[in-house]
Amino acid sequence: MENREAPVTQNSNQAAVEIPTCPKCEKRLELCFCAELPEPSKTKLDILILQHPQEPDTELGSARLAQIQLSKARLNVGLSWPNLTRAWQGKEREEIPALQPKDWVCIYLGNAGDLKKKINFPIQESIPKGGEEIIFVDKKGNPLYDQAEARAGIKGIILLDGTWSQAKTLWWRNAWMLKCRRAALLPKSASLYGTMRKEPRKECLSTIESVALAFDSLGEKSEIGNQLRSSFRKLLQKARDDRRLRSDRPEQKKQETQKD
Numbered sequence: 001m002e003n004r005e006a007p008v009t010q011n012s013n014q015a016a017v018e019i020p021t022c023p024k025c026e027k028r029l030e031l032c033f034c035a036e037l038p039e040p041s042k043t044k045l046d047i048l049i050l051q052h053p054q055e056p057d058t059e060l061g062s063a064r065l066a067q068i069q070l071s072k073a074r075l076n077v078g079l080s081w082p083n084l085t086r087a088w089q090g091k092e093r094e095e096i097p098a099l100q101p102k103d104w105v106c107i108y109l110g111n112a113g114d115l116k117k118k119i120n121f122p123i124q125e126s127i128p129k130g131g132e133e134i135i136f137v138d139k140k141g142n143p144l145y146d147q148a149e150a151r152a153g154i155k156g157i158i159l160l161d162g163t164w165s166q167a168k169t170l171w172w173r174n175a176w177m178l179k180c181r182r183a184a185l186l187p188k189s190a191s192l193y194g195t196m197r198k199e200p201r202k203e204c205l206s207t208i209e210s211v212a213l214a215f216d217s218l219g220e221k222s223e224i225g226n227q228l229r230s231s232f233r234k235l236l237q238k239a240r241d242d243r244r245l246r247s248d249r250p251e252q253k254k255q256e257t258q259k260d
């Protein structure tokens, strides 16, 4: 697990106050529900989440929540790694056989709307049943002709966690990603975020929803994706309750009255 500093805020006396966070999910204790999570799910595919160091969302960020629920998931924070094996190792640096980028798929940042238009009938026919929400693309971002072949022998998934521009930085800083297969997600339903977070496009899912969708579409058991989504729903509920509580706090109300 990465060592990240606990978020620091300023109180009215301008002194930095450390907010206690859970070492497992790295959320404020009010948002933590680690004790309620089941044992990590066993998946066939590995998943590597690479997080930009400035990924700012300590409240609704969901990458860590996904990672702690999966037996073969890693979350590493950084900007660049010399190759896939080192990216997987992160700070652990355990001895492992070299990972082959050609066996991994990087979830590519493309324009889903444009991509949809390019999926013609023969391509549609080649998509394995239940796999319609992930489309494998070539280096130009065009859908590959044989979607079944594109998925054959796949061992792992790489997801970039951060805002669009942070994810783009990660993409450009890690040249080895060019050797990975590429795929774009085409979610049928909008993110569970709803109005809680402004997303630039409908297809912008949270990281945990992207993990769930990629697993569903690549043949993992549906319970795994469902568990991830249900935990995300729970996080959103906790965050909503927390926001409500904070806005009801007497100190804040007092301050507001004083302003009047």
Ligand SMILES: [Zn+2]
Pocket (backbone or CB within 6 Å): 022, 023, 024, 025, 026, 027, 032, 033, 034, 035
């Ligand atoms: Zn926790």
